[in-house]
Amino acid sequence: MSAEVHEFQVEARQLLQLMIHSIYSNKDVFLRELISNASDALDKLRLQALRNDALGADVSDLHIALEADAQARTLTVRDNGVGMSRDEVVALIGTIASSGTAKLLKELKDTKDADAAAGLIGQFGVGFYSAFMVADEVTVVTRRAGESQGTRWTSRGEGTYSVESVGKAPQGTAVTLHLKPVDAENQMHDYTDGWKLREIVKRYSDFITWPIRMPAHATTPADMDSGSGAESSEPAEAxxxxxxxxxxxxxxxxxxxxxxxYHELYKHLAHDWLDPLETVRLQAEGTFEYQALLFIPSHAPHDLFTRDHRRGLQLYVKRVHIMDDCEELLPPYLRFVKGVVDSQDLSLNVSREILQQDRQIQMIHRRLTKKVLATIKDLMTSAPDRYATVWREFGPALKEGLLGDDGNRDTLLGLCSFASTHEADEPATLAQYVERMKDGQEEIYYLTGDSREAVENSPHMEAFRAKGIEVLLLTDPVDEIWVTTVPAFDGKQLRSVAKGTVDLEAGEQDAQTDSDRESRQKEYTDLLAWMTGVLTEDVKEVRLSTRLTVSPACLVSDTHDITPALENMYRAMGQDVPHTKRILELNPGHALVDSLNKAHTERGDDAGAGLSGIAELLYGMALIAEGGALKDPARFAKLMADHLAV
Known part of the structure; x- marks a missing residue:
């Protein structure tokens, strides 16, 4: 079959150009990426051969080979692993099939830091493209294990690539790089130099569990200079x-x-280009033996909160790689943790179905979870800056654990940090909040919302701000859910400032205050009943507020009702949730509310459309103030215009 020419996917083409133009200054890492890909291919073949006797693949001598040709200026990285079919070549190399691509590319173009840019690229696991940092042209020849026909892929990284079928190709994949000229000033080394290749392998890939082979020759520059074995004089069958x-x-x-x-192992496992934030080792001995080596990354992957995210640790049994992404070893909320678990007692034929019921795996799951959480807790005191990084990058994921991990809920609550009205730039732990609580305060107050700005400017905050009472500002989507499942911390109830009634003067009011309240309530009784009738389609009750000091009105939920944001989240997940009416609270100290009450007192319930329109305006303004959507924006605009014209 003749070669077919294809265009790279737009995003892949843009990423290629960024790669080619030295977005990563240390070009040596291209070899680490290619060796890592080859190692993955060998792991996959061994697993497939173990589970499929009919595969017909040769697994007698699985290895990786480096073949350099100084005269032709080529370097080939070859493996006899699982290989790729023609369709897989196009799908895996020609496109980036991942959500968030546009966001990644924008961040890459905006960043001025080469290391930060490299970290962003590492998130996509597209290390193959790093070959174009050192090569003018790349050729891939591959044959999938169990298939008879191979495929050749060729590109100069300039927007197109060619694909053709080849009749004879060994099992596995060979990536041949047609190297750029040596340029020491731009960190372009001679990657046909055997000593340089050995140096890179030793630094980045020494731990790879498959043999990496090269022709035997001098291993140091001194040996080469002494004439003990120049590269060009090696025999063909060295x-x-x-x-x-x-x-x-x-x-x-x-x-x-x-x-x-340790860092290089992490980069191999996570396909990351940056060092991990923390390394965690665990060794269990006795009746059940295993070793675990875990890593907490320094940044969140782009797809941490997508369905496509691959989570789990690599599972080995007696040093034999069994599976990638073993989800049973850690809970979903720790899906950002990377690493290896090597058991001495599991079967080599263990399946995912067996793992879900295995008592030993469940034991490992519990111990690893507690170890990771204990490590993060230690960082809070021993390395606050690193803890801050963990919480900034993975806090929303960790808070998911509050929803289902009852056994570790108290530990997780102790790890949580939240934005707070106490200090603009410093998040607060729940323990710090409790320590700062005012005399007589019995509850931990919080408010959820889409952003810090929206929450801070919410009318619900007015009385708390006036009294100097600290409020936690919760703006992650998961916050809407976990606060409904966590009743208290350290004996203090968690309380939304946007739900139920609020009485911040309890315990300090006197007989005169009680009398004033009763008098005001009586003064507004008729208005409140009338407005409840006018707005009956939208609210369950209209009442006077003790939480407002500036705004005329706000909407609150009953103590045990779900919030509108939570309603919307459930509907987005396909759940049929009935609409819950809320309560409209009025500020009797506001001029608009006062004048409305006086007008209603004069005219009675037959006040007419004018006063009804003001009632609708108050409801609409309360809805807008909390970021809600008006049911009929055109009607609201007309009512506002009519009222302003009076």
């Missing part, structure tokens, strides 16, 4: 040597492993 140790880092003692080695 003996091969394995250049990585293949030692599992989690099986070695802490003293044997450097921090840099």
């Amino acid at each position: 003996a091969l040597e394995t250049v990585n140790s293949m030692k599992a880092l989690w099986a070695r003692s802490r003293e044997e492993v450097t921090e840099e080695e």
Whole structure:
């Protein structure tokens, strides 16, 4: 079949150009990415061969080979792993099938920091494209295990690529880079230099569990200079040597492993280009033995909150890779954690179905969860800056644990930090909030909303601001849900300032205050009853407010009713939730409310359309003030215009 020419997907083409133009200054990492991809392909083939006896794949000597040709200026990274079909080549290399692509590209173009840009690229797991940092042209020859025909993919990274079928191709994938000229000033090294390749493998890929092989020759620049074996004089059939140790880092003692080695393992596992924030080791011995090496990333992946996000740890049994993304090892709210668990007691044929019921896996799940949470808790005191990073990047995910992980709920509550009216830039823990509570205050007050600005400017906050009472500002979507399931912290009830009644003067009022309230309530009784009738389609009650000091009106939910935001969330998830009417509260100290009451007193219930229109305006203004949507904006605008014209 003749070669077909295709265009890269627009986003892939843009990302390629960013790669080619040295968005990452350390070009050596291209080899780490290609070796990592080859290692993944070998893992997949071993798993498929284990589960499918009819696959017919050769798994007798799985390995990765590096083949350099100094005269032709090429470097080939070859594996005999699972390989790709023609359709897979187009799907995996020609497109970026991931949500959030446009956002990523914008962030890449806006960032001025090369390392930050590299981190953004790492989120997409498109390390293959890094080959174009060092190559003018890249050729991929691949054949999927179990298939007879191979595929050749070629591109210069300039917007198009060609794909053609090839009759003879070995099982696996060979990526050949036609290297750019050596340019020391721009960090373009000679990647046909055997010593340089060994250096990169040792630094980035020494822990890979598959052998990485190269022709045996001099291993240091000094050896080369002494004439003991120049690259160009190697025989065509040079003996091969394995250049990585293949030692599992989690099986070695802490003293044997450097921090840099841990970081490189993390980058291999997570396909990230930045170092992890924290490394967590755990070793269990006795009747049930396993080792775990976990990493807390320094940034959230772009798809952390999408259905496409792949979560879970790599599972090994006796150093044999069993599966990627083993979801049973950690709860969903810790899906950002990467790492490896190696068990000595599980079966090599373990399946996901078996894992869901396995007692040992459940034990690992509990211990790993507690270990990760304990690590984050330790950071709160030992490294506040790193804790702040964890909470900024993963706080919304951690709060999901408050919904279902009853066994760790108290620990999670202790880890939570929230924006607060106490201090603009410093989030508050619940413990700090309780410590600052005013004398006589028995509840932890909070308000949910779409943004900090919207919450801070909410009419519901007026009395709390006037009294200097701290309020937590909860603006993550998950906040709307977890606050309904967490009743208290440290014996203090959590209370929304937008629900139920509020009496901030309880305990300090005297007989005169009580008398004033009773008098005011009596003064407004007729107006409140009339307005409840006028607005009966929209509200369940109209009453006087004790939470307003400036605004004329606000809408509140009954104590046990769900909020409009939660209603909308349930509907977005396909649940049929009945509409819940709310309560309209009026500020009797506001001139508009006072004048409306006087007019109603003069005219009675037959006040006419004019006063009814003002009642509708008060309801509409309260709805707008909290960010709600008017049912009939045109009618509201007309009522406002008519009232202003009087």
